[in-house]
Amino acid sequence: MPQLGLLHGRAWASLLGKLLRPPGAVCIGAVHSHSQVAEAVLVSQLKPHQEKSNFIIKTPKGTRDLTPQQMVVREKILDLVVSCFKRHGAKGLDTPAFELKEVLTEKYGEDSGLIYDLQDQGGELLSLRYDLTYPSSLTSLCEVPFARYLAMNKVKKMKRYHVGKVWRRESPTVVQGRYREFCQCDFDIAGQFDPMIPDAECLKIMCEILSGLQLGDFLIKVNDRRILDGMFAVCGVPESKFHTICSSIDKLGKMSWKDVRHEMVAKKGLAPEVADRIGDYVQCHGGVSLVEQMFQDPRLSQNKQALEGLGDLKLLFEYVTLFGIAEKISFDLSLARGLDYYTGVVYEAVLLPTPAQAEEEPLNVGSVAAGGRYDGLVGMFDPKGHKVPCVGLSIGVERIFSIVEQKMKTFGEKIRTTETQVFVASPQKNFLQERLKLIAELWDAGIKAELLYKNNPKLLTQLHYCENMGIPLVVIVGEQELKEGVIKLRSVASREEVAIKRENLVAEIQKRLSES
Amino acid sequence: MPQLGLLHGRAWASLLGKLLRPPGAVCIGAVHSHSQVAEAVLVSQLKPHQEKSNFIIKTPKGTRDLTPQQMVVREKILDLVVSCFKRHGAKGLDTPAFELKEVLTEKYGEDSGLIYDLQDQGGELLSLRYDLTYPSSLTSLCEVPFARYLAMNKVKKMKRYHVGKVWRRESPTVVQGRYREFCQCDFDIAGQFDPMIPDAECLKIMCEILSGLQLGDFLIKVNDRRILDGMFAVCGVPESKFHTICSSIDKLGKMSWKDVRHEMVAKKGLAPEVADRIGDYVQCHGGVSLVEQMFQDPRLSQNKQALEGLGDLKLLFEYVTLFGIAEKISFDLSLARGLDYYTGVVYEAVLLPTPAQAEEEPLNVGSVAAGGRYDGLVGMFDPKGHKVPCVGLSIGVERIFSIVEQKMKTFGEKIRTTETQVFVASPQKNFLQERLKLIAELWDAGIKAELLYKNNPKLLTQLHYCENMGIPLVVIVGEQELKEGVIKLRSVASREEVAIKRENLVAEIQKRLSES
DSSP states (O other), X not given: OXXXXXXXXXXHHHHHHHHHXXXXXXXXXXXXXXXXXXXXXXXXXOOTTSSOOEEEEOOOTTOOOBOHHHHHXXXXXXXXHHHHHHHTTOEEOBOOSEEEHHHHHXXXXXXXXXXOBBOOOSSOOEEEOOOOOOTTOOOOTTHHHHHHHHHHHTOOOEEEEEEEEEEOOOOOBGGGTBOSEEEEEEXXXXXXXXXXXXXXXXHHHHHHHHHHHTOOOEEEEEEEHHHHHHHHHHHTOOGGXXXXXXXXXXXXXXXXXXXXXXXXXXXXXXXXXXXXXXXXXXXXXXXXXXXXXXXXXXXXXXXXXXXXXXXXXXXXXXXHHHTTOGGGEEEETTOOOSOTTOXXXXXXXXXXXXXXXXXXXXXXXXXXXXXXXXXXXXXXXXXXXXXXXXXXXXXXXXXXXXXXXXXXXXXXXXXXXXXXXXXXXXSSTTOHHHHHHHHHHHHHTXXXXXXOSOSSOXXXXXXXXXXXXXXXXXXXXXXXXXXXXXXXXXXXXXXXXXXXEGGGHHHHHHHHHHHO | OOOOOSSOHHHHHHHHHHHTSOTTSOOOSOOOOXXXXXXXXXXXXXXXXXXXXXXXXXXXXXXXXXXXXXXXXXXXXXXXXXXHHHHTTOEEOBOOSEEEHHHHHTTOTTTGGGSOBBOOOSSOOEEEOOOOOOTTOOOOTTHXXXXXXXXXXXXXXXXXXXXXXXXXXOXXXXXXXXXXXXXXXXXXXXXXXXXXXXXXXXXXXXXXXXHHHTOOOEXXXXXXXXXXXXXXXXXXXXXXXXXXXXXXXXXGGTSOHHHHHHIIIIIXXXXXXXXXXXXXXXXXXXXXXXXXXXXXXXXXXXXXXXXXXXXXXXXXXXXXXXXXXXXXXXXXXXXXXXXTTOOSEEEEEXXXXXXXXXXXXXXXXXXXXXXXXXXXXXXXXXXXXXXXXXXXXXXXXXXXXXXXXXXXXXXXXXXXXXXXXXXXXXXXXXXXXXXXXXXXXXXXXXXXXXXXXXXXXXXXXXXXXXXXXXXXXXXXXXXXXXXXXXEEEEETTTOOEEEEEGGGHHHHHHHHHHHO
């Protein structure tokens, strides 16, 4: 399975080795970061001919520029995610950044205050694409535009991925990697198929991506909305309280059972004995044997919905065993997931702390990937209510970005922000023309090359530039070389130089680059 | 130089061969397109429990979903563009989709009605990233966020590229590939350098990209704002009319000189003899010899600004000659480019019709890439007015997308929307388990693989799926194979089947894929 190659093979492995050690153990200098500078708010004095006197130069609240360092990390992570989606036969799809306000608000009644609306400038009322958040849960914001796309085009079957920005008017908690603008990576399978095969593939994809990213050990919690609803019913939760009790249960990752129980009883008015019955279930987690156990459960086995959910989970466990990922999957009766539109299996991947991390402050990053089955959503957008069953997942790339960035900052690892392979230099004055001719030859051969934009730069300045930027090769042209029809090729690391015939230069560079 | 590989080498070359024939010559069926369907406006009947009765399912005016077919074309084009930017040592940068309203409106006074504002929901006033348009000119919308970034972070030197969406509340003219939401690809070099070296590199980049895209022959028109201003001054245009006359001149690509002259004289009140003097200049275009000729021009040579511009153009021609692209560059005194913030050289690439096309309706796609030098923009955002000279270019990717899409539609070329390499099939019932085990093995080896989500699909259905989707290889497992410890490997094109030992299967597939 392909793995994250942010740096060259060994360098990344060495970095990841460091990343997995407890934080604070190593610190080799500071990463150069524009984003700290970007926090500063500057007051601009405009020139006299402009009317407004002062304005503040900053990015909007909760947003940020992504520096070249951040872009490199992102690109590598997104490449790994997208190539996994493609490995599973997904097509790409993109939808506009904004939708008709109705399309979004029909779905997100109560939380629509978090949606960015566009100003009414005449014409349609629009809102930016949005992700519905429940505390501690990752949600799949592209599902609404995807469902709208399927209904609008009467598409009955589609496996697609979508990478894009979304926006949410939340109080930004920067530490947790939550911004008002963020990137989302979704994979969904729409269509009527035999049960649990696509669902199992979604879990396989989550495993491939999380293994590939080498973020450490992880676990995927699995539950089913029908089991959850059945459990509430057999425990005696009034149907009117399903939603609010569900959101209490959702906090179990962050709060102890005792506190959750208190919230349900004292704040939400649940009978204590009902809460205790729920407690017996939601503290259970395990493998396929727990599914079998629940089939035998005297109360749960009386509930038709729950039995359907359990039957599907049993099949799911059979398939994930064939996929070789059963040990990563945990049936967890406390997994609620916030979204109302899930109708069957739901899942959420969490990173597990290493033993060393568990001793210190645990990372507490919440889930890094999540999803589930939503068979009713497309029908809500279809004029005749035709349903298209869907199952999908969302990779929490922003959280993954911030985990990787934070660790890199801690370990002061330097990231190359350019991919330049060859630098074109001259030790003598008046060689700009030769440098320009030479670099054009390299570019035309597809070689990534740079030179200094100076007529007569010093050789030392040129070589320093290569060292600072991590450029591995330098070609040097001077009077002597020109006379002899050669170019000097220098390795920046070893400082070795060899003279190469001008006509063989490109081939020799390509050979060296393919070997490294 | 790398070229666009949308399809496999030969297939693409053959398609491009067709593309370059006059339109309408060949038509092999219709391309499957969701976007036509997407034009339909559906009225949705919501379910009774929802309050709103009807709403329209559509994308907002001037926007569209990008179908998998479109995404494939886009991805290939963007990959080519971005890898060219990286070949020239550029770093990636990203800025938020919205900026403080002030940041944008300080720049775009009169046209700010085209900016999408976000609704005032408390807090900052925000607007979506915007691109200032002048008729027939491409503009580089990321320049404002880029200048804001440089000023805010006091960055004095940077070579960066930026690919992102931008929004503009224009009347959408879909035919020309103009939408209210579109993708932008910018490359800019900021910093104080020796004259014209980065400027020449920008032209080289435009040539590499346009050659790589194989869109046909092209030309890059070059002028300099100082030459234009000098020309207006020596012709006797009152300074108050520079701007409006400039925008008339800008129409020369689309209108004849006679019509432009009429507009300047009859509508804009320019003296006829002044218009005629302008006419003598703006109808000139040529190579470096025209630069020399203008140096000798009795009027223009008296203007200090114009002489500076001519001196720089002379140097630019020297450098583009060294880069081997001089025959693509045309000094064109009619090139105005709309944006006020250009301070030096400006350029615009246009596709040239083939002789056959020139006879029929010319394509009239306007410019496909453009840019220029803007030395004052960053200083407008800097509190102390510190300037950072910049030069850059913008690739008109939306126009390029629509040219390629339109031609593909014309020629009915089928595009693969997935990259699946191997399909896992079985001719018998009850082989789902084996298929799942087998496909997991392929995925884990990094092979792109699919199967049907059915317990017992028919073999013919499975093989048809491969043919429809263009999947080149099928692995087949059945009772016989299981008994013999082999897997059948079938080539979809030749229908040849060979039995491969199970343990050698992955290696054999990888060998075949690397050969194809």
